[in-house]
Amino acid sequence: MRIDVLTIFPEMFTCFLSTSIIKRAIEAGVLTVHLVDIRDYSQDKHRRVDDYPFGGGPGMIMRPEPIFLAVEALLEEGESRPPIILLTPQGEVFNQEMAKELATYPRLILICGHYEGVDERVRQFLATREISIGDYVLTGGELPAMVIIDAVARLLPGVLGDPQGAWEDSFTMGLLEYPQYTRPRDFRGLKVPEVLLSGNHEEIRRWRRREALRRTWQRRPDLLRKAQLTPEDEALLEEIIREGKPG
Numbered sequence: 001m002r003i004d005v006l007t008i009f010p011e012m013f014t015c016f017l018s019t020s021i022i023k024r025a026i027e028a029g030v031l032t033v034h035l036v037d038i039r040d041y042s043q044d045k046h047r048r049v050d051d052y053p054f055g056g057g058p059g060m061i062m063r064p065e066p067i068f069l070a071v072e073a074l075l076e077e078g079e080s081r082p083p084i085i086l087l088t089p090q091g092e093v094f095n096q097e098m099a100k101e102l103a104t105y106p107r108l109i110l111i112c113g114h115y116e117g118v119d120e121r122v123r124q125f126l127a128t129r130e131i132s133i134g135d136y137v138l139t140g141g142e143l144p145a146m147v148i149i150d151a152v153a154r155l156l157p158g159v160l161g162d163p164q165g166a167w168e169d170s171f172t173m174g175l176l177e178y179p180q181y182t183r184p185r186d187f188r189g190l191k192v193p194e195v196l197l198s199g200n201h202e203e204i205r206r207w208r209r210r211e212a213l214r215r216t217w218q219r220r221p222d223l224l225r226k227a228q229l230t231p232e233d234e235a236l237l238e239e240i241i242r243e244g245k246p247g
């Protein structure tokens, strides 16, 4: 997959792209991240990309021309038209479903805003989609772009050592993930649940499913209303609700 990122701060991505799983994905050729400095498309001799808002008001607005020119140059490089995503707190809120959907495209273009935001014509006539990473306002779209790249990259085939991991994660199955433990078995008297040491795969599966249901019921009942539950899940959930034990 290729992801083109339009930004005025490409250096913010250096550490992110050269660390851990994202680094490996790039080295393996599964992911290519192409950073485009929007200033390279500025028609201003000082490479300025922002200007005062018409009508007055605080802050600066990113001008439309450098962003249009940068995207148009990128589109010349490919045959099909990739989603052109504007990062904005006003967009649809990013979630795991969206990450799965975005991971199916061969290419994405991400536009990072800055200052007070981006000229409205970019949203109206260039972007094909607007994504927010949550109901809070950041100083720029770079962190949101990294969040999206990270969430999408780990779903690409060959990126995670054990692809099963991505399928059992919170949200992927419509539930929060079950509790996880590693060594030591006994840490300061705090013991790992016996069932996980039993070697009985069926019992472990059932325990994990039950704990995933319990966690979701306790913390995110809204997810349970949308999850596709099997008859076994329904029975487990009834038990959990009867027990009513806080986690």
Ligand SMILES: C[S@@+](CC[C@H](N)C(=O)[O-])C[C@H]1O[C@@H](n2cnc3c(N)ncnc32)[C@H](O)[C@@H]1O
Pocket (backbone or CB within 6 Å): 086, 087, 088, 089, 090, 111, 112, 113, 114, 115, 116, 117, 118, 131, 132, 133, 134, 135, 136, 137, 138, 139, 140, 141, 142, 144
């Ligand atoms: C300070 S924000 C501008 C906010 C804008 N004035 C508003 O109220 O919608 C600057 C840039 O950061 C990015 N940004 C900030 N918060 C974001 C969020 N929650 N999700 C995605 N992008 C965000 C956007 O690219 C935005 O153009």
